[in-house]
Amino acid sequence: MGVTNFIQCLFCRGDATNSRSVEHIIPESLGNIDHTLPPGIVCDRCNNYFARKIEGPLLETEHFRHLRSVMAIGNKRGRIPPMSGFVSHLKMPVNVWMDTSAIFVEPKDSGRAGEFVRSLLERPQGTLFVPFPEKTQLEPHLMSRFIGKVAIEALALRVMHVEGWREELLSNEGLEPLRRFVRVGEKPKEWQFCRRNVYRFDQRFRDGTNVFETLHEYDFVYTDQKLLFFVMAIFGEEFAIDMGNPEIQSYETYLQEQNGVSPLYPVCPNR
Ligand SMILES: [Zn+2]
Incomplete structure (x- = not known):
């Protein structure tokens, strides 16, 4: 990689030195207040682009309007x-x-x-x-770009305290296709994802004496074959992608090996 004298945006590699936006990894309107990236990681232009072209349109789909209404967020x-x-x-x-x-x-x-x-x-x-x-009313192209955006940002959040993490992520060739798909959206035509129910969308979980609703959560799976999966739950539906490959076959094979047990819920919650 060439040496630049500014901080590179994680998506477009443009100058993020003076960016001011706090990037919400999952939109506030899906109830997220915890998972944010500080200014200087995603540039303002990309932040703005994601809001207008991905998150905004996605949240206005009938599916998400319905869920947000039921959950009153x-x-x-x-x-x-x-x-x-x-x-x-x-x-x-x-x-x-x-x-x-x-x-x-x-x-x-x-x-x-x-x-x-x-x-x-x-x-x-x-x-x-x-x-x-x-x-079926979930628009797949929009949804997969959204999952990809969350995946890359969540990865940054996870490693951002490690020295040299930015250069590492930016020079990782394996992440380039997903980064482009999220930021540009043309190639490949689609990025397949796995979608399935893992619990009811309004299920309450018990944690000691507290009862809370699980709106969203996510995790990564790094396999022995060096495949990197990103898995997230939104309102009880699990969405997963292979971060290095636009096909979902690898994740489906992995799930079969795990007898279908979600990486997010190694012990099944009460149904
Ligand atoms: Zn950018």
């Missing part, structure tokens, strides 16, 4: 996106918010609010439909 402005529902006897499209104790409903057409309230008073019962988005 606001976005940066503190708003919670509603789910789309339908009140059958009124043939009325409605916005729905839910948390563990209550359901909030309002007509999408505010002009029908009176009709909606009268109906609630007159009829003791009705049916509210809230369709859960199909699994």
Whole structure:
């Protein structure tokens, strides 16, 4: 590698010396407050690009809007996106918010609010439909670029206290295709990922006396064959990629060898 007199951005190798943004490895609107990279690792341009081209569009997909609404995680402005529902006897499209104790409903057409309230008073019962988005509605290209972005940043977070880590990551040829895929997005056409349920999205875990919801977590697996897998859970779904190869076969083989046990949950949580 040539010697530069500035701090290189982890993605574009541009100058990150004066960058000011704190990079959220997983967006705040997915509930992340812990996993951040300090300024000077991802340049402002890349930070901005990821927000506009990857995270923003991904979080606006029906799948993530639904999950965020169920989990009641606001976005940066503190708003919670509603789910789309339908009140059958009124043939009325409605916005729905839910948390563990209550359901909030309002007509999408505010002009029908009176009709909606009268109906609630007159009829003791009705049916509210809230369709859960199909699994297939997750846009794969967007999702795999997101997983790749998280993977590279999470790797930086893990090694950033080791001397020479930046040069090591930037000169690692094996990471170059994933880095390009995340930052440019053209080649390869797709980066396959493994997606499966590992626990229900609203499952509560017990840790001593505390009950907490697991929104997301991640880890790396480095195999004897020197394969590097990144595995993350978001709302109970596990997503995994092979960081050195756009095909997922290697991870699937690894999973079979582990009898399907997730690297994130070596001991299965209660189902
Ligand atoms: Zn950059």
